[in-house]
Each structure stands twice: as structure tokens, then as C-alpha cells.
Amino acid sequence: MAQNTNILDYFNLFWFAVLPYVALFTFLLVTIQRYTRRGFTYSSLSSQFLENKIHFWGLVPFHYGILTILFGHLLGFLIPRQVLLWNSDPLRLHILEVTAFIGGIFTLVGLVNIVIRRLVDPRAKVVTSTADWVVLSILLFQIGTGLFVAIFNSWGSSWFAASITPYFWSLLAFSPDIAFVTPMPMLVKLHIISAYFLILLFPFTRLVHVLVIPNPYLWRKPQLVRWYWDRKKIRTPGFKAKRK
Amino acid sequence: MVFHLDKCIGCHTCSIACKNIWTDRKGTEYMWWNNVETKPGTGYPTRWEDQDKYQGGWEKRNGKLGLRSTGKGRVVFNLFHNPHQPGLDDYYEPWTYKYEDLFNAPEGNDQPTARPISMVTGKHIDIEAGPNWDDDLSGSPVYAENDPNLSALSPEQRAQLSAIERLVFFYFPRICNHCLNPACVASCPSGALYKRGEDGVVLIDQKRCRGWRSCVAACPYKKSYYNWNTGKSEKCILCFPRIETGQAPACFHSCVGRIRYLGVLLYDADRIDEIAGRPDNELVDAHRELIVDPNDPAIIKAARENGIQDDVIRSAQKSPVYKFVKEWKIALPPHIEFRTLPMLFYVPPMLPVMSSFDGKTVKNMTEGLFPDFDKARAPIEYLGKLFGAGNNSKVRYVLKKQMAIRTYRRAVTVGDVEMEHAEHMLREADCTVAEAEAIYKLTSLCTFEDRFVIPPAHREEAIEMTADPLEYKQSVGFGFKEEVKRGL
Ligand code: HEM
Ligand code: SF4
Ligand code: SF4
Numbered sequence: 027m028a029q030n031t032n033i034l035d036y037f038n039l040f041w042f043a044v045l046p047y048v049a050l051f052t053f054l055l056v057t058i059q060r061y062t063r064r065g066f067t068y069s070s071l072s073s074q075f076l077e078n079k080i081h082f083w084g085l086v087p088f089h090y091g092i093l094t095i096l097f098g099h100l101l102g103f104l105i106p107r108q109v110l111l112w113n114s115d116p117l118r119l120h121i122l123e124v125t126a127f128i129g130g131i132f133t134l135v136g137l138v139n140i141v142i143r144r145l146v147d148p149r150a151k152v153v154t155s156t157a158d159w160v161v162l163s164i165l166l167f168q169i170g171t172g173l174f175v176a177i178f179n180s181w182g183s184s185w186f187a188a189s190i191t192p193y194f195w196s197l198l199a200f201s202p203d204i205a206f207v208t209p210m211p212m213l214v215k216l217h218i219i220s221a222y223f224l225i226l227l228f229p230f231t232r233l234v235h236v237l238v239i240p241n242p243y244l245w246r247k248p249q250l251v252r253w254y255w256d257r258k259k260i261r262t263p264g265f266k267a268k269r270k
Numbered sequence: 271m272v273f274h275l276d277k278c279i280g281c282h283t284c285s286i287a288c289k290n291i292w293t294d295r296k297g298t299e300y301m302w303w304n305n306v307e308t309k310p311g312t313g314y315p316t317r318w319e320d321q322d323k324y325q326g327g328w329e330k331r332n333g334k335l336g337l338r339s340t341g342k343g344r345v346v347f348n349l350f351h352n353p354h355q356p357g358l359d360d361y362y363e364p365w366t367y368k369y370e371d372l373f374n375a376p377e378g379n380d381q382p383t384a385r386p387i388s389m390v391t392g393k394h395i396d397i398e399a400g401p402n403w404d405d406d407l408s409g410s411p412v413y414a415e416n417d418p419n420l421s422a423l424s425p426e427q428r429a430q431l432s433a434i435e436r437l438v439f440f441y442f443p444r445i446c447n448h449c450l451n452p453a454c455v456a457s458c459p460s461g462a463l464y465k466r467g468e469d470g471v472v473l474i475d476q477k478r479c480r481g482w483r484s485c486v487a488a489c490p491y492k493k494s495y496y497n498w499n500t501g502k503s504e505k506c507i508l509c510f511p512r513i514e515t516g517q518a519p520a521c522f523h524s525c526v527g528r529i530r531y532l533g534v535l536l537y538d539a540d541r542i543d544e545i546a547g548r549p550d551n552e553l554v555d556a557h558r559e560l561i562v563d564p565n566d567p568a569i570i571k572a573a574r575e576n577g578i579q580d581d582v583i584r585s586a587q588k589s590p591v592y593k594f595v596k597e598w599k600i601a602l603p604p605h606i607e608f609r610t611l612p613m614l615f616y617v618p619p620m621l622p623v624m625s626s627f628d629g630k631t632v633k634n635m636t637e638g639l640f641p642d643f644d645k646a647r648a649p650i651e652y653l654g655k656l657f658g659a660g661n662n663s664k665v666r667y668v669l670k671k672q673m674a675i676r677t678y679r680r681a682v683t684v685g686d687v688e689m690e691h692a693e694h695m696l697r698e699a700d701c702t703v704a705e706a707e708a709i710y711k712l713t714s715l716c717t718f719e720d721r722f723v724i725p726p727a728h729r730e731e732a733i734e735m736t737a738d739p740l741e742y743k744q745s746v747g748f749g750f751k752e753e754v755k756r757g758l
Contacts, residue, residue, distance in 0.1 A: 066477050070480055071501035072352075075358055075496045078357040149391055152390055153498060240480070252465075252467060
């Protein structure tokens with residue numbers, strides 16, 4: 027009996043105190059290495075050109091959904107107190123939960139369409155790599171477990187802020203306190219572990235497109251010109267003449 | 271750049287030269303950075319001129335210029351699915367033939383055939399379209415009649431254009447116009463596209479491109495293409511490795527009809543915004559206004575202060591393009607109403623407009639001093655829509671001048687026309703004898719050196735000249751080499 031708990035402890039330690047670091051450091055190192063050494067491979071790898079009908083019904087709901095959800099997780103992580111405060115009113119709690127759930131459904135529907143598209147369209151198949159299937163499977167698992175958690179262990183926005191957020195912060199402080207997660211139901215654990223796998227595989231897959239979302243566009247001037255000549259050098263003769 | 275359409279013989283040599291050098295890689299098979307269209311016709315991609323469909327170019331909104339396809343606000347919401355991106359079927363599905371079947375087929379009573387297979391999926395396909403499917407007006411009931419420019423014509427004129435015994439067409443070779451106000455550059459969310467300061471070539475930085483495909487949608491000429499294999503967009507690079515070494519781009523160099531001219535134009539970049547916003551009917555003149563006189567001392571001084579090399583200024587002074595566009599005013603920009611200010615100018619074709627066929631011989635219609643252009647075989651409105659933003663007087667001016675010069679040269683060489691008559695025509699067409707001779711020479715007797723006046727390369731400055739293009743044939747990238755791998 028005692029031995030059993032021991033093994034379980036090791037398991038927990040591995041999944042919740044070792045894996046996150048492996049994932050995070052791989053993510054950081056490989057992403058930077060890939061950006062600086064193989065920058066050419068950063069692309070959205072769009073396949074809209076090859077299949078433009080199901081595309082809309084897959085990519086659009088998926089992205090709007092997942093961005094909403096990610097933003098929600100981020101809020102729970104960064105400002106847990108405010109989230110808890112917000113949730114103290116049942117109506118507001120319901121608004122938050124329902125929004126999140128709709129986001130999840132959008133994501134799922136989009137993802138299912140993406141998968142179907144890649145299964146049935148002969149042209150989309152051509153640009154579907156093993157890595158794509160790995161990413162899509164984990165995402166499907168991630169969203170599936172997420173939705174189940176929302177159904178069976180409801181009010182996640184509150185308990186996430188209360189017990190998962192401290193766990194994440196303990197990870198970031200390099201003193202992982204897995205006591206927060208070990209008592210969690212299996213579904214939640216699976217959801218967390220699969221998230222670590224996503225982060226781990228992230229830099230090796232097309233997911234890197236998330237990191238190169240265009241931001242300066244909104245502020246830059248429309249036209250861009252690059253010079254290879256040293257224009258000052260060309261100007262210099264005139265410059266000297268003026269000085270004389 | 272100037273393309274003289276009267277000289278184009280529609281041989282597609284230019285397209286093949288380009289394809290062999292740049293777009294024979296996986297993912298680029300469908301691209302034709304240089305393509306030759308038959309007009310009237312729907313072109314490549316199909317009906318590219320129809321901006322209600324493709325939403326390319328600029329439009330004026332509340333007095334300000336904005337991209338039709340996207341904008342700063344809209345780009346964010348459309349990143350996941352680009353609503354105006356053309357798909358493969360708007361171009362065509364590239365194919366090859368299963369030639370090995372010709373050799374490997376078992377012996378039998380039938381002749382073995384090489385079946386077409388898609389270069390995208392590798393599966394057998396039934397070919398339904400190609401990049402020049404309507405070449406020489408083939409299938410014109412389907413293609414020519416759907417030409418977007420025909421909207422400028424009345425039903426009678428349309429019937430007249432397609433009546434079989436009067437059938438008329440000309441070729442329209444197209445490359446990227448390396449515009450002054452490029453919609454592609456302005457649309458790119460990642461800032462991957464840029465115009466080179468030295469020579470104006472518009473390029474896509476392959477390392478910065480993230481495959482959002484905004485440029486593909488924004489270019490009204492559909493001259494930016496998406497490489498489905500690398501996940502990056504690509505476009506005509508005006509063979510910059512060749513230009514940098516003083517050679518003409520491959521399509522220019524190989525042009526059989528010698529229709530292509532390349533030279534330096536100096537322009538006032540500060541005025542681009544204002545000029546691109548002028549009303550449609552002023553655009554052709556405004557665009558010309560932007561191009562400045564390279565012999566004007568004030569201009570030379572300003573150019574030097576802006577970091578233009580002296581030999582570039584000297585090339586500008588000898589530029590054949592400057593003569594065609596600014597001095598003689600006989601080269602016009604294509605569809606300037608898209609407001610990208612294209613830097614490729616066309617001398618509109620005269621022959622299909624002027625001659626008629628009475629069943630036996632082709633005649634030039636020369637009753638009166640000038641033929642009645644409005645009754646010409648190809649209605650002037652058609653050319654006006656293509657090259658004058660609907661301002662037919664611009665095209666009429668060019669045709670008159672060309673007509674006068676031909677008459678004048680006929681008076682000189684054949685002598686069956688009174689010289690007085692010819693000179694009268696020249697005067698009417700706003701042309702002097704000296705100008706007529708110059709135009710005639712640069713049109714008909716031009717050498718390589720006359721057609722291409724490319725400033726010598728500044729080896730010490732050019733960074734792209736370190737690589738041998740052939741070394742990278744059929745692989746990806748020029749200057750750096752990185753394998754295309756999708757995912758893991
Ligand atoms: C932050 C902003 C994001 C932008 C601008 C963005 C943009 C894009 C684009 C343009 C595509 C290509 C669509 C096409 O085929 O045309 C794409 C695909 C994809 N994105 Fe995103 N994305 C973002 C965030 C995310 C996030 C957070 C995830 C998930 C963690 C994600 C997962 C995916 C996946 C899995 C695909 C491939 C879909 C397929 O298999 O066709 N994206 N994204
Ligand atoms: S034609 Fe003009 S807008 Fe189109 S790709 Fe070339 S430079 Fe850009
Ligand atoms: S090579 Fe010259 S003549 Fe031949 S199609 Fe091209 S532009 Fe026309």
C-alpha cells in the first residue's frame with residue numbers, strides 16, 4: 027500500500043513538476059533557435075489556397091473559440107483575485123462560464139471541421155503532415171477534456187483561480203507545489219498534462235505561427251522601402267563641397 | 271518598363287524563360303510570374319480585372335486612399351481566413367503527363383497514351399483550364415465575352431467585336447508592374463514586402479513572410495502568388511540577380527518580338543499619395559507628372575542628395591522608358607484606376623484597331639486624314655478601359671501619333687503617300703519629324719543597348735550577388751537555402 031502511494035507520488039512528481047519544466051525550456055530554447063536559425067520555416071502554412079470551402083467553417087470558429095478560451099485562462103492566471111471577485115455574484119459567474127463554454131464549443135466545431143477537411147479533401151491531404159495530425163489530435167484531446175471538465179467539474183473559473191493558479195505560480199517560482207493538483211480529478215489532470223505536451227511540441231510544429239502574429243502592421247506606414255546602398259556615402263561628395 | 275503591344279507576337283517565350291528559371295519548384299507550378307493573355311479574354315487568373323470579385327487595389331473612401339481587400343482594422347479579423355484570396359481553381363490546376371506509360375505499357379492493340387496527372391495531388395485529372403486556355407481567342411464565346419473590360423462597350427459594339435469576320439485580338443503580356451504605390455506592400459501584416467530604393471524592384475522577404483496572403487488579395491493585377499508548399503508568397507523579382515549584373519531580366523532578354531524596354535525613371539516619391547488619389551480621368555497625366563526630367567539640373571541635384579548614384583542618373587538620361595512615357599507620351603499604364611501607379615507601361619496596339627478585313631485583303635481604313643477611331647474594329651472604349659482608366663482621349667492620342675508616324679515612314683520609304691500629307695498628319699498628331707524618326711528607330715531598329723539601359727551594378731553595394739542561381743535550381747530560396755519542411 028505504502029509502496030503504491032510512492033509510485034503514485036513519483037508519477038505526480040513527473041507529470042506536474044518535471045514535465046512542465048521540460049516543456050517550458052524546450053519551448054523557449056527551440057523556439058528561439060528556430061526563429062534565429064531557421065526563420066524561413068515560420069509560417070501559418072495556410073492551405074486555404076487549395077481548399078476554400080470547408081476552410082471558413084473550420085478555421086474561423088476554431089480560432090475565435092481558442093483565442094477566447096486562451097484569454098480566459100490567461101486572466102485566471104494573471105488576475106485570480108479579480109476573477110474570484112467577479113464570480114462572487116452568481117449571475118456574473120454564469121455569464122463567464124457560459125461564454126467560456128460557447129468558446130469551447132466553437133473551438134470544437136471548428137476543429138472537427140478542420141479534421142474532416144484534411145481527411146476528405148484530396149488537395150488538403152497533400153499538405154497534411156504527420157506533425158499536423160499530432161497537433162490536431164492533441165488539440166482535440168485538449169478541447170475534449172476541457173469541455174468535459176466544464177460539464178462535470180463546473181465553475182472552473184473559480185476553482186482554477188483558487189487552486190491551479192497558485193500551482194502555476196509555484197512552478198514559475200521554481201518551487202513546484204504539486205499539492206494543489208494531486209487532489210484534482212483525473213479529467214483535470216489529463217487536461218493539464220496534454221497542455222504540457224502542446225507546449226513541448228509547439229516549437230517543432232506549425233503552432234509557431236501563433237508567435238509571429240503581426241503587430242507592427244497597425245502602426246507602421248503603409249509603404250516600405252529598403253536601401254542596400256549606403257546613401258550617405260553617395261551624398262558625401264556634395265556634402266564636402268558645401269563645407270569647403 | 272515599356273511593352274510595345276504592336277510588336278508582341280504572342281509566342282510565350284517570355285513566360286517559358288521565366289518559368290524555367292524561377293517557378294519550376296514544388297508549390298509554384300501554377301504560377302506564371304510572366305504570362306501572356308489574349309485580349310479580349312478573361313486572363314489569368316480568370317477575370318483578374320474584375321475587382322468586384324477579387325477586391326484588389328486601392329479605392330477612395332471619404333477622400334482617403336484605402337486598400338479594397340483589407341485595412342488596418344479589418345486585417346486582424348480576417349487573418350484566419352482571407353475572404354478575398356483566390357483559390358487554385360481561379361488559376362488552374364497544374365498538370366504534367368504520365369510519360370512513362372508510353373514506354374511501360376504492356377504490348378496491346380491500342381496505342382498507349384500519357385494521361386494527365388495533377389502536379390498538386392499527383393492523381394489523374396481531366397484538364398479543365400490552363401493559364402492561357404483562351405489563347406488566340408479559342409473558346410471565345412466562353413472566355414472573350416466574359417472579359418471585364420467589355421463593360422465599357424455598348425451591346426452593338428460588343429457584337430461588332432466578336433463578329434467572326436471582323437474578329438480582332440491582341441496579346442497582353444503581363445508581369446508584376448513593380449508599382450510606385452504597391453497595394454501588395456501596403457497590405458502585408460508582417461511587413462515582409464518592400465520596394466528596393468535603388469531600383470524600385472518590389473520583393474517579398476521570404477524570411478519575414480508568414481503566409482497571411484494579404485498581398486495576393488491586395489494586388490489588383492494578381493501578380494503575387496501563394497506557394498502552397500512553403501507557406502510563403504512569391505512574386506516576380508524582375509530577375510534582380512540579373513539586373514544587378516547589368517543583364518536584362520530573362521523575359522525581356524528572351525522576348526522574340528523585342529517588345530520590351532527597360533530603363534531608369536526618376537520620380538518624386540513625396541507626391542505618390544497625392545497623385546494616386548486624383549480622379550480617374552486625370553490619373554494617366556498625374557502619373558506622368560510624377561516622373562521627373564533627369565536632365566533638369568535641379569532634379570539631378572535633388573537625386574544626388576537623396577542618395578542616387580551618378581551612373582544611375584546617367585542611365586535615367588538615356589532611358590528608353592522615359593522617352594516612351596514622358597517625352598512621346600505613347601506608353602500608357604494598365605488599369606491605372608486601381609491606383610497602384612504601375613511602372614510598366616504599354617504602347618497600345620494599333621493594327622487590330624485600324625485595319626479591316628473585307629473578305630479578301632486586310633485594308634487600312636484611311637478615308638480622311640485619320641480613320642474614325644470610334645468606328646474602328648476594336649472599339650476605342652475597350653482600349654480606353656484597359657489603358658486610360660476610361661479616358662479614351664489618352665488612347666486616341668497614341669493611336670493618332672502611331673498612325674501619323676506610319677504614314678510618314680511610308681512617305682519616306684515607299685513614296686506612295688504625299689510627304690506634305692504625312693507631315694500634316696504628324697502635326698495633327700502632336701509630333702515632329704525628328705520625334706517621328708526617333709520613335710521609328712526605337713520601335714523598329716532598336717538594338718539590345720537601346721532597349722535595355724540598365725545602370726552598371728554596384729558590386730561593392732549589392733548583397734544579393736554572392737549566389738549562383740543555377741546552384742539552387744528546383745530548390746527553395748535564393749541567397750539562403752533552407753529546406754521546406756512542414757511541421758516536425
Ligand atoms: C494568435 C493569433 C492566431 C493567428 C493570427 C492564427 C492564424 C492562423 C492561420 C492564418 C492559419 C492558417 C489557416 C489556413 O489554412 O489558411 C492557422 C492555422 C492553424 N492555427 Fe492558428 N492562429 C492564431 C492562434 C492560434 C492558436 C492559439 C492555436 C492553438 C493553440 C492555433 C492553432 C492553429 C492550427 C492547429 C492551425 C492548422 C489548422 C489546419 O490544420 O488547417 N492558432 N492559424
Ligand atoms: S503589380 Fe504592383 S501591387 Fe501587384 S505585386 Fe506587383 S508591385 Fe505589388
Ligand atoms: S516573348 Fe515577347 S513577343 Fe513573345 S509573347 Fe512574350 S512579350 Fe510577346
